[in-house]
Amino acid sequence: MEGVSYQRFPKIKIREVKDDYAKFELRETDASMANALRRVMIAEVPTVAIDLVEIEVNSSVLNDEFIAHRLGLIPLTSERAMAMRFSRDCDACDGDGQCEFCSVEFHLRAKCMTDETLDVTSKDLISSDHTVVPVDFSDSSGYDSADKKGIIIVKLRRGQELRLRAIARKGIGKDHAKWSPAATVTFMYEPEIHINEDLMESLTLEEKTSWVESSPTKVFDIDASSQQVVVADAEAYTYDDEVLKKAEAMGKPGLVEIYAKEDSFIFTVESTGAIKASQLVLNAIDVLKQKLDAVRLSEDTVEADDQFGELGAHMRGG
Amino acid sequence: MNAPDRYERFVVPEGTKKVSYERDTKIINAASFTVEREDHTIGNILRMQLHRDENVLFAGYKLPHPLQYKIIIRIHTTSQSSPMQAYNQAINDLDKELDYLKNAFEVELAKHSREY
Numbered sequence: 102m103e104g105v106s107y108q109r110f111p112k113i114k115i116r117e118v119k120d121d122y123a124k125f126e127l128r129e130t131d132a133s134m135a136n137a138l139r140r141v142m143i144a145e146v147p148t149v150a151i152d153l154v155e156i157e158v159n160s161s162v163l164n165d166e167f168i169a170h171r172l173g174l175i176p177l178t179s180e181r182a183m184a185m186r187f188s189r190d191c192d193a194c195d196g197d198g199q200c201e202f203c204s205v206e207f208h209l210r211a212k213c214m215t216d217e218t219l220d221v222t223s224k225d226l227i228s229s230d231h232t233v234v235p236v237d238f239s240d241s242s243g244y245d246s247a248d249k250k251g252i253i254i255v256k257l258r259r260g261q262e263l264r265l266r267a268i269a270r271k272g273i274g275k276d277h278a279k280w281s282p283a284a285t286v287t288f289m290y291e292p293e294i295h296i297n298e299d300l301m302e303s304l305t306l307e308e309k310t311s312w313v314e315s316s317p318t319k320v321f322d323i324d325a326s327s328q329q330v331v332v333a334d335a336e337a338y339t340y341d342d343e344v345l346k347k348a349e350a351m352g353k354p355g356l357v358e359i360y361a362k363e364d365s366f367i368f369t370v371e372s373t374g375a376i377k378a379s380q381l382v383l384n385a386i387d388v389l390k391q392k393l394d395a396v397r398l399s400e401d402t403v404e405a406d407d408q409f410g411e412l413g414a415h416m417r418g419g
Numbered sequence: 420m421n422a423p424d425r426y427e428r429f430v431v432p433e434g435t436k437k438v439s440y441e442r443d444t445k446i447i448n449a450a451s452f453t454v455e456r457e458d459h460t461i462g463n464i465l466r467m468q469l470h471r472d473e474n475v476l477f478a479g480y481k482l483p484h485p486l487q488y489k490i491i492i493r494i495h496t497t498s499q500s501s502p503m504q505a506y507n508q509a510i511n512d513l514d515k516e517l518d519y520l521k522n523a524f525e526v527e528l529a530k531h532s533r534e535y
Contacts, residue, residue, distance in 0.1 A: 106515075107512050108512040115531045136459075136463065140459070141460060189426065383524060390514060390518075392460070394514070396438055396457060402440050
């Protein structure tokens, strides 16, 4: 097929990356691509989460299902998830946790022997695989935060005990939200703000101040020395139209013009800690590519149509 | 009680094809593609990519029902092309765009981690 290509060459600029946070600009593509990436990050990038729980002893105040649900929601480090198999298409086992390709086993044993309440946390989960462990939220920068405790699962009083076996599996957020690696993924159109300087200068300082303050977010500011209205932070604009309404009410329509640049997006990605935010974006691109590959037409469909085409051409007298 | 299994949203049932193609019986160069177990993620990017193709006269997709996990993509092209050709072209172009995007992101990431 020698047809012309309609491919685009999007530009990316990373503003900030941390382990669980990323902010970047995506340009020269359209909202469908930005939204597809967002949707894939939330619902289709795989992670590992506890899916099967076998309770041996539970004399805590929470019932078995309640604890099983809480265990499922604990984020587990999932760098390996992309390479793992879904237990439904793993032929090495039947997804019962005996197989290293699709599952990881966890054990938890806790019993309170003192008068003090015992907190059972994600730190008490013993993993059979050192690459898949509960996410560590303790801040590595400062050890002053004494709570290196992990996520509380249940609290036990004297004599109460919890003993269980859990199996973690690979899954996607579309199946259950516990498998979603994304805490939040958002994108916004980049705003373009033009102030009509001539019209703005016809305003008194009080009018300028009241106009600047009409914006619910701090988009504009007044320069202290020149008393001119300047754009302080264009991205703080939430497309609320308040400043436009205010300008109208002041009898100065067209004081400012604000456009959404329709091929320019600002993304914010927050991860649950299961995978790094930057890796989440890369995995989303891979997953989207796999999805596109899966919707290619199969050979037999094309063949069937070729025959149909010949028939059609014949009938049209071709 | 009678809720459908959750996996039905993304596992193509055995014996069903992922993509099926149906030519329009009345219009030449018009066809519908039924894509099983896909949603707006794929539907919308394909539709927008098809709109960039000047031989495509019409491209649209619909999700007929939220509990029927399939989308229908309809394409009508000029005689210079065919719905199948346009569909394949759109997938190829998107695939290349994503390759480019991945590379661009990795380059930026490397640049960013060097700075800190």
